[in-house]
Amino acid sequence: MGTPSAPPSVTASAYGARAHARAQEGTPADAMPVVPASEWPEPPPGVAAGDLVWAETVAGGNYTHKVLARGTELRLTDLTGDACAHLLLHCADRPWERMNTADTVKVLWNAYLGEGHLLLSDQGRVLASVVQDTSGRHDALTGTSTLARNAARYGDGTPQSSSPAGRELFKLAALKNGLTPRDLPPSVSFFQGVRIAEDGTTVFTGSAGPGASVTLRAEQEVTVLLANVPHPLDPRPRYVCGDLRVVAYRSRPTAPGDALWDAAPEGRRAFLNTADHLTARGLA
Known part of the structure; x- marks a missing residue:
């Protein structure tokens, strides 16, 4: 008896591939991000569905991005207690102005991100502000993981790897x-904390647990880049x-x-610098 042949692939022909692709509509594999965002089933409290502009769940080891209008609020939620949202911000129409983590820490005299903190550019202007935080476990000092570090720790760090x-x-x-x-400058990260001990060593404090959230408000039109990967010091x-939930809405x-x-x-000076810039361009 001969070896049984494998059944033909459902995607072996263009017709089969089309049928297979169309069958994915409405399944979890096809549902992220939700388009239009107004169809997201769970708007944040007090937010009308029609005000949603971005809604998706980003699995661990994945990334997402979006350009957000000035005044948009972006809520990030750690669904499992194991998310780590690494964030970069660029001015949407002039990407040479981007988030500067050193100035974000230095100008505001605070190395620990939390409610009321401002994310500053190297021009002394506010890109986003932290308007709500239930986690308290964030990091503006370490940055994100690199190819070499992940290859040494996990065996691979390429985008297509595990x-x-x-x-x-x-x-x-x-x-x-x-x-x-x-x-790509150094990033900040949310939901996995770092503290500096009295002797200057870096202490990883981990997560606040499932369901913690942080809300950012875009103070200019910004390009948001997010990578949901383990913290380098984990x-x-x-x-x-x-999983990381990402929901943005008009505010x-x-x-x-x-x-x-x-x-x-x-902070007041940074807001004044921002207002001066936007006013000169007819944007405020």
Whole structure:
């Protein structure tokens, strides 16, 4: 008796491939991101479905990106307690102005991200503000993982592997927005914390647990790049990263008279710099 032949692939012909692709409509594999975002089944409390502009769940080891209008609020939620949202921000129409983590820490006299913190560019302007935080476990000091580090730790760090590095995923997100690897500065990360001990050593504090969220408000039109990968200091030997929920909706930018505008002299100056720039361009 001969060896049984394998059944023909359902995608062996163009007709079969088309039928297979169309059969995916409405399945989880086809559902992310939700388009239009207004069909997302769980808008944040107080947010009308019609105000949603971005809604998806990003699995561990994956990335996403979007250009958001000024005043848009972006809510990130760690669904399992194992997500780590590495974030980069660029001004949408002039990507040479981008988030500067050193100035974000230095100008505001605070190395620990949280509610009320401003994400600054190297021009002293506000790209986004943190308006809500239930996690308290974030990091503006370490950056994301690299190809070499993941290859040493997990055996591979390429985007197609089972252990992609954050910088490699950022490169893909950048290319889809007309950016190059040279446009990728150090990132900040949310939901996996780092603290500096009295002796100067870096201490990984991990997650606050499932369901923690952080909400950012875009203070200019920004290109958002997100990579959901394990934190570089996560001590676990396996590549562990849980689902990240990403939901954005229309709101309004911070304005004079808002508590955040006047919370600190350095922040007020950054908001004034931002308003001056936008006013000169006829955008505010």
